[in-house]
Amino acid sequence: VTMSLLIMFSLMxxxxxxxxxxxxxxxxxxxKV
Incomplete structure (x- = not known):
């Protein structure tokens, strides 16, 4: 669970x-325009 939370946080x-x-x-x- 912690791993998926870390992945979600890093993706965010x-x-x-x-x-x-x-x-x-x-x-x-x-x-510029």
């Missing part, structure tokens, strides 16, 4: 990081 952290990267990229594109 990775997903949050990817979402932040995508948002910052879109913001940079918008600011």
């Amino acid at each position: 952290v990775i997903a949050d990081f990817i979402i932040n990267q995508v948002i910052s990229i879109h913001k940079n594109k918008l600011s």
